[in-house]
Amino acid sequence: MRREDKVSVLEQMRNNRSYSIPVAAAALTAALMLSFLCSIFYCFWAGEVANIVEEEGDWQGRITGTLTEEDLAVLRSFGNVKSAVVSAGSEPSGRTGEITVDILLYHPRRIYGDMPLLADKLGLTTQAISYHTLLLSRYLIHDPADKEPPRLLTVYLVILTLAALSLVLIIHNAFGVSMQAKVRQLGILSGIGATPRQIRVYLMKEAAALCIAPAAVGYAAGVGLGAAVVSAMKRMAERVTGAYAMDFTLHPAVAAADAALIVLTVACSAWIPARKLSRLTPLEAVRNAGELHPGQGNFRSPVLAKLFGIEGELAGSALKAQKKSLRMSSLSLTLSFLGFTLMLCLFTLSQISTRHTYFERYQEAWDVMATIGGTKLADFAAAPELEACRSLAGADNVAAYQKATAAGLIPAEAVSEELEAVSGEVEAFSEEPEEISEEVEAPGSPETAAGMRKVHTSLIVLDDETFLAYCESAGITPGLDGAVILNQVWDSVNSSFRYKSYIPFLKETQEAIYLQSADERFPDSVSEGKREAEGGKGVAIPILGYTREALLLREEYEDNALVQFVPLSLWETIEEAIGGAEDDMYIRILAEDRENPAALDKLEEQVTKLLAGWQEAEVENRISEKENNDDLIAGYQIILGGLCGILALAGIANVWAYTMGFLRQRRREFARYLSIGMTPDGLCRMFAVEAFVIAGRPLLITLPLTTLIVAYMIKASYLNPMEFVAEAPWLPVLGFYMIIVLCVALAYGVSVSRILRHPLTETLRDDTMI
Amino acid sequence: MELLQCEKVSKVYGSGSSQVTALDGIDLTVNRGEFVAIVGASGSGKSTLLHILGTVEQPTEGRVTIEGTDLSALNAAQAAVFRRRKVGLIYQSYNLIPTMTVERNICMPLLLDRKKPDRERLERIVTSLGIQDKLGALPGQLSGGQQQRAAIARSLLYCPALLLADEPTGNLDRKNSREIVDMLKLSNRNYGQTILLVTHDEKIALEADRIITIADGRIAADEKRR
Numbered sequence: 001m002r003r004e005d006k007v008s009v010l011e012q013m014r015n016n017r018s019y020s021i022p023v024a025a026a027a028l029t030a031a032l033m034l035s036f037l038c039s040i041f042y043c044f045w046a047g048e049v050a051n052i053v054e055e056e057g058d059w060q061g062r063i064t065g066t067l068t069e070e071d072l073a074v075l076r077s078f079g080n081v082k083s084a085v086v087s088a089g090s091e092p093s094g095r096t097g098e099i100t101v102d103i104l105l106y107h108p109r110r111i112y113g114d115m116p117l118l119a120d121k122l123g124l125t126t127q128a129i130s131y132h133t134l135l136l137s138r139y140l141i142h143d144p145a146d147k148e149p150p151r152l153l154t155v156y157l158v159i160l161t162l163a164a165l166s167l168v169l170i171i172h173n174a175f176g177v178s179m180q181a182k183v184r185q186l187g188i189l190s191g192i193g194a195t196p197r198q199i200r201v202y203l204m205k206e207a208a209a210l211c212i213a214p215a216a217v218g219y220a221a222g223v224g225l226g227a228a229v230v231s232a233m234k235r236m237a238e239r240v241t242g243a244y245a246m247d248f249t250l251h252p253a254v255a256a257a258d259a260a261l262i263v264l265t266v267a268c269s270a271w272i273p274a275r276k277l278s279r280l281t282p283l284e285a286v287r288n289a290g291e292l293h294p295g296q297g298n299f300r301s302p303v304l305a306k307l308f309g310i311e312g313e314l315a316g317s318a319l320k321a322q323k324k325s326l327r328m329s330s331l332s333l334t335l336s337f338l339g340f341t342l343m344l345c346l347f348t349l350s351q352i353s354t355r356h357t358y359f360e361r362y363q364e365a366w367d368v369m370a371t372i373g374g375t376k377l378a379d380f381a382a383a384p385e386l387e388a389c390r391s392l393a394g395a396d397n398v399a400a401y402q403k404a405t406a407a408g409l410i411p412a413e414a415v416s417e418e419l420e421a422v423s424g425e426v427e428a429f430s431e432e433p434e435e436i437s438e439e440v441e442a443p444g445s446p447e448t449a450a451g452m453r454k455v456h457t458s459l460i461v462l463d464d465e466t467f468l469a470y471c472e473s474a475g476i477t478p479g480l481d482g483a484v485i486l487n488q489v490w491d492s493v494n495s496s497f498r499y500k501s502y503i504p505f506l507k508e509t510q511e512a513i514y515l516q517s518a519d520e521r522f523p524d525s526v527s528e529g530k531r532e533a534e535g536g537k538g539v540a541i542p543i544l545g546y547t548r549e550a551l552l553l554r555e556e557y558e559d560n561a562l563v564q565f566v567p568l569s570l571w572e573t574i575e576e577a578i579g580g581a582e583d584d585m586y587i588r589i590l591a592e593d594r595e596n597p598a599a600l601d602k603l604e605e606q607v608t609k610l611l612a613g614w615q616e617a618e619v620e621n622r623i624s625e626k627e628n629n630d631d632l633i634a635g636y637q638i639i640l641g642g643l644c645g646i647l648a649l650a651g652i653a654n655v656w657a658y659t660m661g662f663l664r665q666r667r668r669e670f671a672r673y674l675s676i677g678m679t680p681d682g683l684c685r686m687f688a689v690e691a692f693v694i695a696g697r698p699l700l701i702t703l704p705l706t707t708l709i710v711a712y713m714i715k716a717s718y719l720n721p722m723e724f725v726a727e728a729p730w731l732p733v734l735g736f737y738m739i740i741v742l743c744v745a746l747a748y749g750v751s752v753s754r755i756l757r758h759p760l761t762e763t764l765r766d767d768t769m770i
Numbered sequence: 771m772e773l774l775q776c777e778k779v780s781k782v783y784g785s786g787s788s789q790v791t792a793l794d795g796i797d798l799t800v801n802r803g804e805f806v807a808i809v810g811a812s813g814s815g816k817s818t819l820l821h822i823l824g825t826v827e828q829p830t831e832g833r834v835t836i837e838g839t840d841l842s843a844l845n846a847a848q849a850a851v852f853r854r855r856k857v858g859l860i861y862q863s864y865n866l867i868p869t870m871t872v873e874r875n876i877c878m879p880l881l882l883d884r885k886k887p888d889r890e891r892l893e894r895i896v897t898s899l900g901i902q903d904k905l906g907a908l909p910g911q912l913s914g915g916q917q918q919r920a921a922i923a924r925s926l927l928y929c930p931a932l933l934l935a936d937e938p939t940g941n942l943d944r945k946n947s948r949e950i951v952d953m954l955k956l957s958n959r960n961y962g963q964t965i966l967l968v969t970h971d972e973k974i975a976l977e978a979d980r981i982i983t984i985a986d987g988r989i990a991a992d993e994k995r996r
Binding site for chain 2: 299309310313314317318320321669671672673674675676677678679680681682759760
């Protein structure tokens with residue numbers, strides 16, 4: 001841009017601040033959103049790639065076979081091979097002599113062509129080749145033969161493209177209105193011989209001058225926001241067990257692509273109206289300068305006329321005449337408010353639900369929890385750590401347990417009357433009784449299988465100390481040779497899953513229960529001999545007592561299963577016969593000071609240290625988990641709320657662009673009203689109605705839609721509507737809406753004050769407006 | 771019987787070296803039922819005078835009274851209501867609202883007063899102006915002459931004390947100009963409407979009962995023709 005052009009454009013901007021500000025705001029919004037999305041997506045992508053490399057290794061292709069040093073030399077001498085190293089842990093085995101070579105290429109896009117060539121050179125078949133498809137897919141390299149390759153990066157790119165296109169649609173209107181404001185000037189230029197190209201260049205230069213600074217600020221702010229979000233996510237991830245913590249990085253190429261995308265978006269947004277205006281003839285341009293040109297159609301607004309009288313009718317017809325200019329602001333404001341309100345409502349519902357099903361429900365059940373993967377309770381109980389846990393300072397109660405499943409056979413007459421009454425609808429039984437073969441005996445059971453019913457059985461294997469204490473608390477004579485039956489089943493007929501009521505499962509007349517493997521390999525028709533031979537032998541275990549009070553553990557006991565608590569001593573004797581134990585075991589600790597976050601943190605730290613020798617041990621505490629959950633939701637809310645805020649900003653910028661951009665035309669319109677006797681108060685009322693409609697539309701659309709969706713969600717999740725009403729995000733939603741209302745009102749207020757400040761006679765005299 | 775009286779009316783725009791005196795001590799009286807043409811060169815102050823009479827503008831000095839109401843004592847809202855009820859303004863550019871039908875445009879001053887138009891009077895006026903079949907159209911669908919007729923109908927519907935027309939034929943061809951002037955004359959004769967018509971066109975001015983010539987913000991001549 002030449003210096004004199006710059007001066008001229010800057011002068012124009014100074015003289016037309018009311019038109020320039022919305023354009024600058026639109027450019028800033030677009031740049032902020034795009035650079036935020038780019039930086040966030042890049043970090044997600046880079047984090048994903050680092051995670052894949054860490055977990056699966058840094059290689060693109062692999063060749064497995066009996067390879068010699070010479071073969072490796074052949075591989076390395078191949079033009080596209082960057083490195084070929086023997087995979088860690090794949091030294092030649094004595095039996096096969098096979099090794100795996102990890103290969104990285106200079107040009108990975110050629111991998112699906114080069115790897116077969118490499119195999120061929122080594123005299124191997126394509127069976128010897130494997131590809132790191134997940135890693136390659138992150139670079140948009142897909143196996144041509146794969147019809148459904150992983151598409152994460154494609155999804156990122158599609159979202160970015162859609163975001164850029166949406167922004168073009170949203171912000172081009174601000175440019176259009178700004179350019180429209182000087183259409184008369186363009187008409188004069190055209191009249192004295194400026195070509196459409198010259199006019200386009202002039203408009204684009206002006207757009208560039210207007211947008212460079214705000215786009216740069218938006219770019220930097222977007223990157224900063226991205227860094228802040230990634231950093232917050234990293235802090236959260238570090239606290240959440242098993243979550244991958246990513247760092248904020250911005251590759252120079254991504255930064256450059258991001259800048260290019262912003263330039264392209266802003267340029268397209270400016271180009272659309274510039275192209276349209278450059279095609280106007282001088283006469284059209286001069287005519288367009290004076291009037292809002294509504295075209296044909298019905299501009300009556302009976303509702304507004306009824307509500308607000310003639311001012312409402314005039315406002316309605318003005319809005320209808322300009323609906324194209326206002327479409328994007330209406331869309332942005334409505335979408336932002338709808339998105340914000342729905343997001344907060346759904347998060348509130350989710351929080352209520354999580355609290356009911358998790359935090360409140362297990363409030364009393366745990367303080368610190370350790371999960372040890374791939375470990376049997378028996379092995380852990382034999383180690384000193386369990387006792388060490390019990391003697392930890394701050395630990396009040398420690399329970400170690402493991403879960404297992406089995407199938408139970410119970411006599412039909414032992415089923416409670418309450419369950420019988422609803423048994424057609426409550427899924428407590430595996431099969432109908434008649435499906436059990438009459439020939440199968442149930443050794444050890446007081447009954448034969450005939451006439452017995454098969455039930456799902458969930459076993460909670462407790463360390464002996466905990467089991468004995470539980471027996472005492474349940475009023476059952478303690479013993480280590482039998483099980484305690486949790487005699488209840490969810491009455492799904494008469495209660496919802498949210499507010500469950502239970503009925504007795506059994507009549508409590510049985511003294512023993514027959515258990516067998518839940519493994520499907522051993523249906524009841526399998527003979528006892530075969531079952532025994534294959535390790536699926538059943539056992540009968542004595543019942544020490546029945547209870548309706550479950551041991552408080554952080555467990556969702558199966559609603560339709562017969563839950564049994566079994567001491568470890570007994571389990572060790574029956575495990576072999578019925579199997580079905582899960583791989584993990586758990587340690588549940590109740591703290592002495594349950595509501596003190598510092599005490600729980602300390603206890604968690606001590607347990608972590610104690611279990612350092614156990615691989616796959618993960619420790620968490622109740623309060624910090626709740627905080628993590630709250631942080632996570634807050635994080636989501638900040639990101640989604642921020643996006644809604646950016647969208648609202650675009651809408652507000654459009655409203656400003658409209659009110660300021662059409663000032664000249666509206667002056668003429670109002671001069672007309674004033675000349676036939678409309679009072680300034682009437683004018684203000686008319687403006688107020690317009691602002692009311694623009695700001696009211698998002699509310700009018702959002703309220704019924706949100707009510708419907710939330711009502712549906714409440715019904716589907718069986719929540720108490722009043723509970724939602726009490727916790728609904730009224731204040732943030734009201735605050736967000738009030739910001740929209742205030743910004744729209746301010747735009748109209750400034751506009752009306754400018755119109756009224758301008759002498760009416762000057763407008764009426766201005767012949768150019770004819 | 772006096773309808774309008776101007777006493778030493780002056781209007782000055784700007785200040786210091788850029789000060790322009792548009793009207794300089796105008797004294798003028800117009801009687802009820804008169805058809806007055808105001809002529810003068812461009813920039814002579816004739817439109818300024820019309821705007822002051824139409825309460826669109828306030829004089830810098832002097833006093834204007836219409837039907838006993840001192841216009842300088844009116845605030846903006848009162849002036850608007852006065853303009854709506856007592857003055858009909860007709861402009862060269864018609865000033866019709868493009869998004870409303872011709873009928874709504876004509877009824878606008880009444881609607882602003884929350885009043886229902888008298889259908890009989892409306893029909894009589896539009897029929898006499900020859901636009902009875904255009905009531906449902908938008909202004910953009912009418913010719914210039916038809917639009918100006920609609921503007922005249924609007925100014926007549928409220929039975930204003932004074933009709934002020936600022937170059938009402940400026941955008942029209944000779945035939946349409948002739949017809950508009952005829953209609954104004956008809957309105958003057960049939961309804962006894964007082965009319966002040968600003969024009970450049972001497973032939974049109976000659977249709978009036980009285981011709982006032984303004985030059986440099988002063989009344990240079992005041993000729994009664996009938």
